[in-house]
Amino acid sequence: MSDAETLFERIIAGEIPSEKVYEDETTYAFRDIAPQARVHVLVVPKKRYRNLAELAAGDPRLLADVASTARKVAEIEGIAESGYRVVFNTDGDAGQTVFHVHAHVLGGEQLGHFGR
Ligand code: AMP
Numbered sequence: 119m120s121d122a123e124t125l126f127e128r129i130i131a132g133e134i135p136s137e138k139v140y141e142d143e144t145t146y147a148f149r150d151i152a153p154q155a156r157v158h159v160l161v162v163p164k165k166r167y168r169n170l171a172e173l174a175a176g177d178p179r180l181l182a183d184v185a186s187t188a189r190k191v192a193e194i195e196g197i198a199e200s201g202y203r204v205v206f207n208t209d210g211d212a213g214q215t216v217f218h219v220h221a222h223v224l225g226g227e228q229l230g231h232f233g234r
Pocket of ligand 1: 125134136149150151152153160206207213214215216217
């Protein structure tokens with residue numbers, strides 16, 4: 119397992135500092151170190167799956183927890199009403215760099231289109 123693969127496990131364990139936004143039994147949410155919008159928070163299941171597909175197949179309840187935490191983050195950050203985007207990058211073309219599934223919660227301003 120490379121450093122990139124263990125980064126979020128080390129953040130969850132508190133071995134690498136992070137700016138926590140929310141935590142419960144199964145998920146951990148913290149600010150992205152290189153924000154792509156005024157609000158940019160990552161939501162990570164504490165149990166590691168490589169990507170969204172593996173999480174959905176392996177533990178649908180945990181996926182529901184991630185979705186629920188994304189909603190809570192939006193409420194905490196005051197963007198639940200103004201709107202926000204939830205993104206799961208998966209593998210190469212999407213630019214996934216950390217292979218511990220995570221939802222990006224983006225908002226706090228008008229977001230651009232995405233894709234190419
Ligand atoms: P992805 O490219 O979808 O795999 O997203 C990985 C995200 O993790 C990127 O948006 C990075 O900016 C973010 N990131 C990398 N290292 C850290 C860190 N130590 N603390 C917070 N966010 C990080």
